[in-house]
Amino acid sequence: PPFAIINDSDFLETLEQRDWISGISEAIKVALIKDKTFFKYIADNAVALKNREMEPMQYVIYKCAEMHMHHIAQGGDPFESGSSRPLDFGHWAAHKMEFMTNYELRHGEAVAKGIALDVTYAQLVGLISEEDLQHILDVMIAIGFDLSLPVQNDDKIEQLLNGIEEFREHLGGQLTITLISDLGIKHDVHTIDMELMSKAITKLNHQFALN
Ligand SMILES: [Zn+2]
Numbered sequence: 001p002p003f004a005i006i007n008d009s010d011f012l013e014t015l016e017q018r019d020w021i022s023g024i025s026e027a028i029k030v031a032l033i034k035d036k037t038f039f040k041y042i043a044d045n046a047v048a049l050k051n052r053e054m055e056p057m058q059y060v061i062y063k064c065a066e067m068h069m070h071h072i073a074q075g076g077d078p079f080e081s082g083s084s085r086p087l088d089f090g091h092w093a094a095h096k097m098e099f100m101t102n103y104e105l106r107h108g109e110a111v112a113k114g115i116a117l118d119v120t121y122a123q124l125v126g127l128i129s130e131e132d133l134q135h136i137l138d139v140m141i142a143i144g145f146d147l148s149l150p151v152q153n154d155d156k157i158e159q160l161l162n163g164i165e166e167f168r169e170h171l172g173g174q175l176t177i178t179l180i181s182d183l184g185i186k187h188d189v190h191t192i193d194m195e196l197m198s199k200a201i202t203k204l205n206h207q208f209a210l211n
Contacts, residue, residue, distance in 0.1 A: 001072075007065065009058060017052075021144045022108025024049055025090075027064040028140065029115055033086050034071070036184030038063055043135070046142035085171065086186045089178040090115035093149075096163030101150050112145040116208075121200040122179040127187055136183075137207075148209040149201055157201050164192050 012020065024042070031039035041063075042049070045056040071087060094114035098105050105113075116137055123133040140147060151157050168175040174190055181187035 005065070007061065009054065009061070012054075012057065017144070018106060018109065020052060021050065022106045022112075024060060024143055025108040025112040025115065025140075025145065026068075027060045028136075029089050029111060030064055030067045030071075030087070032115065032119075032136065032180050032183060033089050033178060033186035034067060034184060036182070038067070039139075039183050042143075043139045046139050050142065050144045085176070086178045086188075088167075089180075089186065090118050092163050092167035092177060093117045093160060096160055096166065097150055100156070100159060105150070109145065112140050113147055113149055116140060116145075116147040116204055117149065117197075117200055118177070118179055120204050121192075121197050122181075122187075124196045124200055124203075125179075125193065127179055127181045132183060146208070147204060149205055151201060151205070152209075157198055160201065161194055161197060164194075164197070 028039070028042060031042055041056075042060060045053075045060075048056045049060065068087065090111050091114055094107070094110035097110045097113055098107060101110075119128065119133055119136050122128045123130055137147060149160070151160050164175070164177070167177070175192070176188050176190055177192060179187045179189055
């Protein structure tokens with residue numbers, strides 16, 4: 001673990017827009033699995049965040065860091081050696097999409113797409129409502145994320161789906177994918193219905209690709 005983390009917000013101003021928004025996806029991630037109020041803050045400030053307003057960005061960074069730190073320090077599993085890694089919400093697909101695009105996607109951009117995919121899947125299996133799903137997607141779009149997935153044909157869909165097994169291998173042992181059952185409530189699953197996940201990919205790309 002690091003001895004200290006220096007968080008100097010002056011550096012933020014040097015970022016180009018895609019990097020400015022990229023980090024926000026990790027805040028969305030932790031808010032969705034742990035804190036509905038924080039998600040509401042992000043939703044209410046989506047446009048301000050997109051427009052590089054420093055005050056909401058500072059709050060988001062502080063809160064996000066605090067929640068990650070609290071999870072790691074108080075979660076009883078600081079090295080995440082167990083099979084449940086809620087902070088990896090949205091990350092099985094993110095890691096795979098970063099690889100599939102030869103790392104042209106920023107990590108945060110891939111995480112936004114990965115969250116979009118996993119919440120779309122969560123709606124398809126009946127964990128969350130269509131209304132909550134659209135709200136989450138709307139917030140990410142308002143911040144400026146492109147939620148289309150870099151999979152234009154069946155081969156690529158197949159390749160992306162392989163990411164689930166690779167994620168399991170990476171963790172070792174039983175597959176655990178963190179989804180949500182409500183805004184702010186994480187929900188672990190140990191099996192993924194590949195047909196429905198494939199449907200989620202197609203649904204998302206119908207909604208967002210080539211717009
Ligand atoms: Zn991440």
